[in-house]
Amino acid sequence: xxxxxxxxxMPESQExxxxxxxxxxxxxxxxxxxxxxxxxxxxQHFHFDLALVDLALPxxxxxxxxxxxxxxxxxxxxxxxSLFDDDGHLFPALRAGAQGYLLKEQTTEQLxxxxxxxxxxxxxxxxSVARRLMRHFHEFDxxxxxxxxxxxxxxxxxxxxxxxxxxxxxxxxxxxxxxxxRFTVGDHVKNLYRKLNITSRAEAALQAINRGLLQKTTRS
Numbered sequence: 705x706x707x708x709x710x711x712x713x714m715p716e717s718q719e720x721x722x723x724x725x726x727x728x729x730x731x732x733x734x735x736x737x738x739x740x741x742x743x744x745x746x747x748q749h750f751h752f753d754l755a756l757v758d759l760a761l762p763x764x765x766x767x768x769x770x771x772x773x774x775x776x777x778x779x780x781x782x783x784x785x786s787l788f789d790d791d792g793h794l795f796p797a798l799r800a801g802a803q804g805y806l807l808k809e810q811t812t813e814q815l816x817x818x819x820x821x822x823x824x825x826x827x828x829x830x831x832s833v834a835r836r837l838m839r840h841f842h843e844f845d846x847x848x849x850x851x852x853x854x855x856x857x858x859x860x861x862x863x864x865x866x867x868x869x870x871x872x873x874x875x876x877x878x879x880x881x882x883x884x885x886r887f888t889v890g891d892h893v894k895n896l897y898r899k900l901n902i903t904s905r906a907e908a909a910l911q912a913i914n915r916g917l918l919q920k921t922t923r924s
Contacts, residue, residue, distance in 0.1 A: 705732045705754050706733065706753050707732065707753055709743065709746060709747070709755040709756070709773075710725065710737070710756045711761070712758045712785065713758065720812060721815075724819065728815075728820045735752075740761050744772060747772060747777075751777060755769075755770075756783050757773075757802070758785055760787075770800040771801055778876075779876060781872060782803050784797045785808055789805075794837075798903070798904040802904065803827060805833045806818055806828055807830040818830070827906055837906070837907075838910070861892065865878060865889060865892040866911065866917055869893060871912075896908065
């Protein structure tokens with residue numbers, strides 16, 4: 705992690721997130737902004753490895769910034785840092801490309817630990833958010849059992865890509881690990897998202913956990 709973007713309009717929270725990012729990744733360069741417009745300008749001039757994004761901002765919704773970063777930097781880890789854990793904030797952010805969702809009400813020690821987990825392939829999710837995601841998918845399965853999403857058949861190569869994708873590894877590094885081009889990896893990711901009916905790495909991580917793939921990756 706070389707460079708981080710923090711989008712947060714409250715000065716105290718902004719400073720707290722800066723300290724958390726620097727403690728989790730010593731030596732990281734942190735750039736802080738307080739509104740959507742400033743964040744959009746920054747991503748045009750700098751490459752970010754990590755983004756901590758608030759959602760409720762003076763000039764708009766941080767979800768737009770999440771989507772813009774996800775489109776511009778395929779290897780950037782995007783984590784929402786919010787006070788809101790309701791479905792109306794959580795799922796749009798994940799669909800936009802967020803790979804983690806942390807609640808600012810947690811202690812700084814908890815936030816640091818969850819960010820450090822990125823390097824071990826653990827998606828940065830606050831416990832209550834992880835529970836909400838699991839409950840959502842359980843309810844979805846009960847409502848639409850015909851989808852049978854967890855039983856969708858994947859090829860061995862797709863399973864490899866899913867496990868690496870869920871571990872937070874960039875598209876380019878997945879290609880290097882599997883000795884295939886990043887474009888081939890991109891095709892596999894598109895097929896996985898279509899087959900599993902998912903739209904984000906956070907959902908991919910849940911699928912990998914359900915299939916026992918993420919555990920295999922983190923043990924190796």
